[in-house]
Amino acid sequence: xxxxxxxxxxxxxxxxxxxxxxxxxxxxxxxxxxxxxxxxxxxxxxxxxxxxxxxxxxxxxxxxxxxxxxxxxxxxxxxxxxxxxxxxxxxxxxxxxxxxxxxxxxxxxxxxxxxxxxxxxxxxxxxxxxxxxxxxxxxxxxxxxxxxxxxxx
Amino acid sequence: xxxxxxxxxxxxxxxxxxxxxxxxxxxxxxxxxxxxxxxxxxxxxxxxxxxxxxxxxxxxxxxxxxxxxxxxxxxxxxxxxxxxxxxxxxxxxxxxxxxxxxxxxxxxxxxxxxxxxxxxxxxxxxxxxxxxxxxxxxxxxxxxxxxxxxxxxxxxxxxxxxxxxxxxxxxxxxxxxxxxxxxxxxxxxxxxxxxxxxxxxxxxxxxxxxxxxxxxxxxxxxxxxxxxxxxxxxxxxxxxxxxxxxxxxxxxxxxxxxxxxxxxxxxxxxxxxxxxxxxxxxxxxxxxxxxxxxxxxxxxxxxxxxxxxxxxxxxxxxxxxxxxxxxxxxxxxxxxxxxxxxxxxxxxxxxxxxxxxxxxxxxxxxxxxxxxxxxxxxxxxxxxxxxxxxxxxxxxxxxxxxxxxxxxxxxxxxxxxxxxxxxxxxxxxxxxxxxxxxxxxxxxxxxxxxxxxxxxxxxxxxxxxxxxxxxxxxxxxxxxxxxxxxxxxxxxxxxxxxxxxxxxxxxxxxxx
Numbered sequence: 001x002x003x004x005x006x007x008x009x010x011x012x013x014x015x016x017x018x019x020x021x022x023x024x025x026x027x028x029x030x031x032x033x034x035x036x037x038x039x040x041x042x043x044x045x046x047x048x049x050x051x052x053x054x055x056x057x058x059x060x061x062x063x064x065x066x067x068x069x070x071x072x073x074x075x076x077x078x079x080x081x082x083x084x085x086x087x088x089x090x091x092x093x094x095x096x097x098x099x100x101x102x103x104x105x106x107x108x109x110x111x112x113x114x115x116x117x118x119x120x121x122x123x124x125x126x127x128x129x130x131x132x133x134x135x136x137x138x139x140x141x142x143x144x145x146x147x148x149x150x151x152x153x
Numbered sequence: 154x155x156x157x158x159x160x161x162x163x164x165x166x167x168x169x170x171x172x173x174x175x176x177x178x179x180x181x182x183x184x185x186x187x188x189x190x191x192x193x194x195x196x197x198x199x200x201x202x203x204x205x206x207x208x209x210x211x212x213x214x215x216x217x218x219x220x221x222x223x224x225x226x227x228x229x230x231x232x233x234x235x236x237x238x239x240x241x242x243x244x245x246x247x248x249x250x251x252x253x254x255x256x257x258x259x260x261x262x263x264x265x266x267x268x269x270x271x272x273x274x275x276x277x278x279x280x281x282x283x284x285x286x287x288x289x290x291x292x293x294x295x296x297x298x299x300x301x302x303x304x305x306x307x308x309x310x311x312x313x314x315x316x317x318x319x320x321x322x323x324x325x326x327x328x329x330x331x332x333x334x335x336x337x338x339x340x341x342x343x344x345x346x347x348x349x350x351x352x353x354x355x356x357x358x359x360x361x362x363x364x365x366x367x368x369x370x371x372x373x374x375x376x377x378x379x380x381x382x383x384x385x386x387x388x389x390x391x392x393x394x395x396x397x398x399x400x401x402x403x404x405x406x407x408x409x410x411x412x413x414x415x416x417x418x419x420x421x422x423x424x425x426x427x428x429x430x431x432x433x434x435x436x437x438x439x440x441x442x443x444x445x446x447x448x449x450x451x452x453x454x455x456x457x458x459x460x461x462x463x464x465x466x467x468x469x470x471x472x473x474x475x476x477x478x479x480x481x482x483x484x485x486x487x488x489x490x491x492x493x494x495x496x497x498x499x500x501x502x503x504x505x506x507x508x509x510x511x512x513x514x515x516x517x518x519x520x521x522x523x524x525x526x527x528x529x530x531x532x533x534x535x536x537x538x539x540x541x542x543x544x545x546x547x548x549x550x551x552x553x554x555x556x557x558x559x560x561x562x563x564x565x566x567x568x569x570x571x572x573x574x575x576x577x578x579x580x581x582x583x584x585x586x587x588x589x590x591x592x593x594x595x596x597x598x599x600x601x602x603x604x605x606x607x608x609x610x611x612x613x614x615x616x617x618x619x620x621x622x623x624x625x626x627x628x629x630x631x632x633x634x635x636x637x638x639x640x641x642x643x644x645x646x647x648x649x650x651x652x653x654x655x656x657x658x659x660x661x662x663x664x665x
Contacts, residue, residue: 008591022345041343042606046333071377076375077584081577084576087572088569088577099555104554111375111548122550
């Protein structure tokens with residue numbers, strides 16, 4: 001029976017085997033040919049441990065509980081992840097103030113908030129305050145404006 | 154030692170550090186109150202800010218956040234029966250019934266006084282235990298350190314596994330695997346970087362901590378949203394907290410409970426992996442038995458002893474968990490693991506040398522823990538009705554904020570957008586693992602200890618002419634490894650032996 005523990009075990013087994021296969025890419029220097037300890041030693045031990053423990057979990061799962069994923073808001077969580085990736089792509093070219101404000105506005109909207117004043121108060125003033133705190137008080141330089149408007153470049 | 158204490162005292166009571174511990178307690182209380190966000194997330198969220206400070210100030214801020222988060226967790230446990238952290242689950246058993254009876258103010262006051270007393274007694278014990286252990290640990294060699302790290306990892310796996318030790322061990326191995334990504338410090342070759350220059354320095358511990366704790370907890374909140382309406386209804390019901398006065402008779406009744414729970418909590422906290430959660434449940438159970446049939450029956454229905462015991466013990470355990478971190482450089486819990494990561498990024502190696510080379514850091518952290526307790530009592534307690542309003546902020550606003558602070562916290566350290574994308578990847582993986590019921594703390598501990606373990610093992614092998622015999626030839630190393638094996642295997646074997654003996658007894662009974 002494909003229980004929650006067994007699904008976990010299979011995923012861990014796949015990860016451990018993938019990790020094991022990558023070990024051969026670690027270069028060994030000439031003087032390490034007969035060394036007891038090289039850059040591969042610990043990864044090899046870990047890969048073996050990963051495989052052994054995954055097989056142990058597969059054969060002797062702790063419980064018969066099934067994976068419960070019904071009733072989850074998958075779409076919202078996926079959209080939030082997409083927004084995070086987009087934020088990573090835009091934070092430099094669009095500048096901190098614009099990209100962060102947009103990220104917060106879109107995230108709050110994705111989570112179902114529709115009151116405009118709540119969305120605006122929780123995004124723009126917070127971003128400006130945070131930027132001011134970081135740059136003026138803590139002395140961290142953050143490009144506030146989009147690249148094409150930043151005169152210091 | 155006296156010189157070190159005085160130097161630590163002068164560092165801890167400097168205006169900037171008093172301000173930091175106050176801010177830490179305050180912010181920690183806010184974050185700790187939010188259901189799902191515990192001290193690990195709270196400290197992780199503060200780390201980027203601490204990079205601008207000197208190590209002592211940074212650590213003091215984090216210690217304040219730690220205490221604040223535990224106190225915040227107690228507050229939401231008492232007021233709305235929603236423990237922010239596992240360590241305060243036992244607090245809700247009697248704290249929430251008290252709040253329902255209209256004694257929320259008294260429950261909060263007892264929780265604060267108990268936390269304060271537990272923290273004070275534990276700080277005194279820490280003052281005695283830490284230097285002694287630091288002196289003893291000077292005799293430790295790299296082989297012993299390697300064994301100690303194995304002990305720490307197995308203990309955390311054993312306690313965090315919640316009955317499934319294999320899963321916890323697997324997560325420890327995953328953490329160790331992730332620690333091997335990047336340039337091998339021993340010989341300078343790249344491992345598991347897939348040719349990406351962004352991975353050449355390895356994965357940042359802050360990134361991993363934020364992604365697997367704060368970010369994944371926020372995403373879990375999006376996946377499985379709890380109704381804001383229930384939370385608001387509870388908040389409305391607790392609007393009038395009632396009197397915060399504790400009578401003389403109650404103080405008399407609680408004094409022995411506090412004394413016992415403090416000592417118990419401290420020693421449980423010292424054990425690697427045990428921590429505040431186990432300490433609080435243990436103290437609750439013991440006090441229920443000691444209370445006798447009449448008072449014991451009140452437990453779970455609003456007993457002041459039942460509230461005080463776990464609150465005292467969890468705070469004392471927090472102090473106790475600093476002992477292995479400060480003296481051996483080995484964290485005993487997920488929270489102290491994240492503090493170790495922060496210390497390492499300051500270029501400070503905790504352990505016996507910290508006691509000698511940076512006495513001001515060592516002592517100022519210990520002293521500021523006590524100051525943190527005072528601040529929680531005099532500042533946070535009267536402000537609780539106002540701080541608790543954060544519980545009224547809708548999750549549609551709160552969750553994006555947590556996501557934003559997590560992302561930006563990591564980005565502001567490296568200014569590399571690759572880190573944001575890597576965080577999303579780790580957060581998604583962490584959610585899958587959470588749904589599959591894998592514990593996260595062993596992974597983080599494995600990740601943080603992985604590099605140090607490898608370095609100590611490499612050094613031990615080079616000292617012993619590349620022979621692995623040091624594992625069984627050196628008495629201390631062997632004893633620690635045997636202890637690790639016992640911690641790992643005894644919980645697996647004992648129930649089976651007990652079941653086998655019971656079966657035999659049954660068969661013998663039937664036969665006779």
